[in-house]
Amino acid sequence: MEYSLFRALTQLGDDSLILGQRLCEWCGHGPTIEVDLGLSNLALDLIGQATMLLDYAGELEGGGRDADALAFHRNAEQFANCLLAEQPNGDFARTVVRHLLFATYASALYEALTASPDARLAEIAAKAVKELRYHADFAADWAERLGDGTEESRARMAEALDWHWRFVNDLFHDDRDWAACAARGLVPLRQSLRYGFERDVSAILERAGLALPRKVWPIVGGRSGQHSEHLSVLLATMQVLPRAHPEAVW
Amino acid sequence: MYDWPLWEVFIRARGGLDHRHAGSVHAPDAHMALRHARDTYTRRLEGVSIWVVRSSDIVASDPAQDYSMFEPAASKIYRHPTFYVLPEAVDHM
Numbered sequence: 001m002e003y004s005l006f007r008a009l010t011q012l013g014d015d016s017l018i019l020g021q022r023l024c025e026w027c028g029h030g031p032t033i034e035v036d037l038g039l040s041n042l043a044l045d046l047i048g049q050a051t052m053l054l055d056y057a058g059e060l061e062g063g064g065r066d067a068d069a070l071a072f073h074r075n076a077e078q079f080a081n082c083l084l085a086e087q088p089n090g091d092f093a094r095t096v097v098r099h100l101l102f103a104t105y106a107s108a109l110y111e112a113l114t115a116s117p118d119a120r121l122a123e124i125a126a127k128a129v130k131e132l133r134y135h136a137d138f139a140a141d142w143a144e145r146l147g148d149g150t151e152e153s154r155a156r157m158a159e160a161l162d163w164h165w166r167f168v169n170d171l172f173h174d175d176r177d178w179a180a181c182a183a184r185g186l187v188p189l190r191q192s193l194r195y196g197f198e199r200d201v202s203a204i205l206e207r208a209g210l211a212l213p214r215k216v217w218p219i220v221g222g223r224s225g226q227h228s229e230h231l232s233v234l235l236a237t238m239q240v241l242p243r244a245h246p247e248a249v250w
Numbered sequence: 251m252y253d254w255p256l257w258e259v260f261i262r263a264r265g266g267l268d269h270r271h272a273g274s275v276h277a278p279d280a281h282m283a284l285r286h287a288r289d290t291y292t293r294r295l296e297g298v299s300i301w302v303v304r305s306s307d308i309v310a311s312d313p314a315q316d317y318s319m320f321e322p323a324a325s326k327i328y329r330h331p332t333f334y335v336l337p338e339a340v341d342h343m
Contacts, residue, residue: 032276034277
């Protein structure tokens with residue numbers, strides 16, 4: 001089995017799945033109906049990506065697990081998503097900053113993945129990158145408006161940036177499996193995307209009247225299953241039905 | 251957000267068709283109005299082009315004046331080109 005590629009796909013798929021599930025929590029609670037729908041659209045894009053990535057991971061694994069089996073029948077320590085994706089929604093500013101950081105990173109990553117020699121991964125990336133560019137744009141728009149808005153919206157954005165910036169190191173962490181895939185040219189090293197990420201985020205923050213935090217937090221762990229306490233609670237909600245009724249079908 | 255103005259949304263379903271009124275959205279400015287229109291009205295591949303216009307910029311006829319605005323046209327059936335005899339070869343016109 002292609003173990004390292006299975007792990008790399010799980011990391012990608014879990015990022016999309018967990019962030020998608022988080023955004024679903026906004027459904028019915030968005031600041032306006034238009035933004036509510038917008039956030040749901042982003043969530044559905046991410047869950048679509050997760051389905052393709054985890055299905056592929058399951059096929060490589062060869063153990064008969066599909067995307068549903070991987071999504072609903074793993075425990076928190078078996079999830080390989082980045083810590084950023086599992087952070088609670090908080091207020092709208094926190095959701096916007098989380099999405100700005102994630103989508104700016106992910107759109108660059110998937111852009112590179114469209115050139116992967118792994119045809120299946122390249123195909124998934126070609127679909128995902130179009131969606132993620134819109135996500136990055138959506139988040140940048142709101143970041144600028146809130147950062148450059150009222151005293152309160154600016155303060156909330158600054159607080160949100162502080163909250164999420166701790167997880168950027170984890171977002172760009174190349175663990176052993178990812179590095180093994182990178183060595184084979186299947187994926188880019190995440191670290192190679194970091195300079196461009198900081199440049200792009202910094203430009204957006206500047207327009208928003210906010211500054212890129214200077215502090216680097218040496219926190220990693222998401223890729224190897226060491227998560228914050230928030231993930232278990234998210235999974236409990238997401239998995240309760242298929243775990244209580246494993247044979248249930250739509 | 252409660253003072254966001256209203257925008258009317260027009261969507262072209264396919265190339266070659268006219269933009270048609272789809273509905274309206276609230277948004278703080280034109281750019282966000284386009285984004286909200288996209289997120290609200292083209293989720294199921296309904297369009298290839300979107301126009302938005304501030305609802306307050308639309309000049310509308312006064313419903314109270316309907317009788318003088320539209321009724322005079324009701325009695326002028328000769329304005330419909332239905333009185334011409336067409337050659338048999340012309341099936342549809």
